[in-house]
Amino acid sequence: MIPYEFEYFRAGSVRQALAMLAENPEAKILAGGHSLLPMMKLRLAKPGLLVDIGRLPELRGIEIGDDSVSIGSATTHAELEGSAALKQVAPLFSLAAGVIADPTVRNRGTIGGALMHADPSADWPAVALALGAELEVVGKQGSRRIPVDEFFVGFMSTAVEPDEVLTRIHVPLPTPGRVSYRKFRHPSSGYAVAAAAVAIDVGEDGYASGRIGITGVADTAFRAREGEGLLEGNFTDLRGRVDAIAEAVFADVSPLEDNFADGEYRLQLGKVMLKRALLDVLEQRG
Ligand SMILES: Cc1cc2nc3c(=O)[nH]c(=O)nc-3n(C[C@H](O)[C@H](O)[C@H](O)COP(=O)(O)OP(=O)(O)OC[C@H]3O[C@@H](n4cnc5c(N)ncnc54)[C@H](O)[C@@H]3O)c2cc1C
Incomplete structure (x- = not known):
């Protein structure tokens, strides 16, 4: 299975990724690649340009504040599974992350990629819905937060525009006790x-x-x-x-x-x- 030819660009910042999306309507964001690349190999997706945001430090990590948890969209399933601090305040994340695929997928795949891909059988959408998350996206109009109840709009389809990037997932604290x-x-x-x-x-x-x-x-x-x-x-x-x-x-x-x-x-x-x-x-x- 070989995909169509495509160009590859590793973005140095979210701002640079947004500029590339604005200039190249055929471009797609690449995070962990564990959903997009299989789609490309099956020729169900054929972006002319991949804009890689997977290693951007500004999109990675888990920040625990007083009234919310903020998770960078490029944080991997494995990082979410392994975070003791996150497990303390929002244990649903480690419960779900631990049953995603296998260690190879968990080490590369990201929560943002999974939410954006919106596969009807993916795990993170159910968790985000149960915890009342808000999804922060940035685009040329600036940033906005989408309540998770409005995020999934149909089969593999979200409320995010093609020239926007999902940056963070916000979960209100405290999360429910059970x-x-x-x-x-x-x-x-x-x-x-x-x-x-x-x-x-x-x-x-x-x-x-x-x-x-x-x-x-x-x-x-x-x-x-x-x-x-x-x-x-x-x-x-x-x-x-x-x-x-x-x-x-x-x-x-x-x-x-x-x-x-x-x-x-x-x-x-x-x-x-x-x-x-x-x-x-x-x-x-x-
Ligand atoms: C063998 C196998 C088994 C799997 N099993 C499971 C499973 O049990 N449960 C499960 O939930 N998932 C499973 N997956 C999917 C896996 O979790 C993927 O990692 C995930 O769906 C996509 O994340 P990614 O970072 O790889 O995204 P990518 O493949 O890089 O991107 C997916 C899509 O999201 C877009 N995108 C990615 N990040 C952003 C962003 N920040 N802003 C805007 N658009 C973005 C891309 O353009 C693309 O359209 C499996 C995958 C494989 C290959």
């Missing part, structure tokens, strides 16, 4: 056939509320608002609501189908992953 990520992995790629990210807060009065992100099942990752509505209420009763939540979340979903999992099986796996994630949360100490 979290879980449950994933049924495709046996060869490791991508999610179905996965659920759950983040639940329980108030001092025992009232539970939270967010649920689902990936793998539909043509784009989605936030399960019906399920979130049903999970609100007394935490001690949540176990009795788990089945109803899972049924409600997938009731109106049009499932993906492929050689590995037909629609019915995928919906069933989605329900099972969500129930397991909710039961995990019930077992956790608040």
